[in-house]
Amino acid sequence: MEKYNKTNGKVLPLDRANVDTDQIIPAKYLKRVERTGFGQYLFDAWRKLPDGTPNPEFILNDDRYNGATILVAGPNFGSGSSREHAPWALNDYGFRTIIAPSFADIFRNNCFQNGMLPIVLDQAIIDKIIEKSSKNPDYSLTVDLESGVISDSEELTIEFTIDSFKKHCLLEGLDDIGLTLSEESMIKNFESRHVIS
């Protein structure tokens, strides 16, 4: 897994609550057997008008935000289906950092599995970031995972917390399965006393 340390990137503000994984990537694109190439379908239904042409109202189609790498959204981001295709699509499109007031549990876990960083911040700070990046499409944030600080080039400096083990895994780019396999003797021991009917 690719290490996550520090990033500086443009912000894409997506001011919506309860963005579900069916919106992040609709089910019809889940038929592929690869992990890659899902970015082109990110927010597919919102990006297109019924006739298939780009929806000019949707922020992802606004060229001024091209190259954004930090997605900032409303609460309960990633709710619904467990599809890991959702973080795959976000990552593939270029969003490795997602900031929201809260995340759905499975989506959050799936992000960590892919070296992506979901950050929880207070709604009031999110509102401020969304306001700034809506006014100025070049607005960018620096996210420093090691020190747990997000800052912009102006006055904003805010600390965020993240589970210490998840942080360690992201910083080192660790393979979760390899770590668990190193507990082989403990697993064997557990299996010898654990009966499954």
Added chain:
Amino acid sequence: MGKTLFDKIWDEHVVVQDIDKPSLLYIDLHLIHEVTSPQAFDGLRDTNRKVRRPELTIATVDHNVPTKDRHLPIADQISRTQIEYLDRNVKEFGITYYGMNSAGQGIVHVIGPEQGYTQPGKTIVCGDSHTSTHGAFGALAFGIGTSEVEHVLATQCLRQSKPKTMEVRVDGTLPFGVTAKDIILGVIGQIGVDGAVGHVIEYTGEAIRSLSMEGRMTVCNMSIEAGGRAGMIAPDETTYEYLKGRPHCPKGRNFDKAIEKWDQYKSDPDAEYDKVVIINAEDLAPFVTWGTNPGMVAKITDSVPNPDSFELESQQLAGQKALEYMQLNAGTPITDIPLDRVFIGSCTNSRIEDLRAAAEVVKGYKVSETVNAMVVPGSFKVKEKAEKEGLDRIFKESGFEWRDAGCSMCLGMNPDILSPGERCASTSNRNFEGRQGPGGLTHLVSPQMAAAAAIQGTFVDIRDWSFR
């Protein structure tokens, strides 16, 4: 302080507990399907790893499969490839498989319990958010992503942070016409689609106790729609009665011994939950969702709400967006909403009792000329049983299509989808934008309410129905 049902199962499955890491948890049953597993098997091959306990892994195909003309090759080549991938993977790794034309095929959350794999006290995972269904048996069951599927295949373990607990107590007796589906829609309507994030819900109370196993599965199934990590109900006589004689359950004296063990899986009287929600069954009614998430519910006797009346500005905005997408106006009585399609099926409501309840409603009636209606049994076993009971004839005579088992129109990933602008009364679990097909408009209801809507052409209060 005593332990909750959740605590007991969790503690029993902790393999390693380091202070600086989430728990390493043992998994007793791993269910897999075609959509979220191919990349996991590729991962195993890439790293030269094998499946640690193939005998604890069960596979089926459900999301992609067509629900008619199964004898023909699948028309969609990408869907076909995904299914063939699973066919090959289960062979290569030695996994029990209920393939497309197997007599045991069905929706993964229907066949687990049906075959007796789902049992009290087990930890159960699947690359599917509706894995919470299995919690109805007093199991700890939750959905995972594909990387975690690979993790479980390789290690039979998962690293998990311990969730919090939440009791949802439903007191009293369910009124006539109010079903398990209405309980859970009522719960989500009250606590919201993120009301249980980070929590495992335990459902308790008289109204829950009086539900059948299938009703309990419907309730636990939609725990994820409230954001819950899992939903659980302590096992009791109803659970044991359901499990007795199932192919993969202990038999004879071993079954009695198993019950002795299963009886311990209940919360201690002095156990405490992190959150408690109390609902009175008498306050519930048949519900219909009006918006684009399962928390946007109204009683059948109500009208489409006016978002301006909502408390928070964010709710007002979300409500307006939802009405716009759903092509509805505030103030329209729910019973005036006309329908184009009716779907009875999905892991929420496709079991034999659901089909019986729907058949009872449609018996002697014809489907409205303006409606296209279908019934999709949750498994081939359910289909077989329904046909033995003559339910298929009731549905067909009434004008319903009678299909083969699968996820079908729950999620718009197989040929069964809504056309843009089509409005559907659906017994499934998600009314997200485009969930049943791009531009499709979904209203979630119970099987009885869906059946009555198919006849009437609009929503109708099932409590006023004249059964024939």
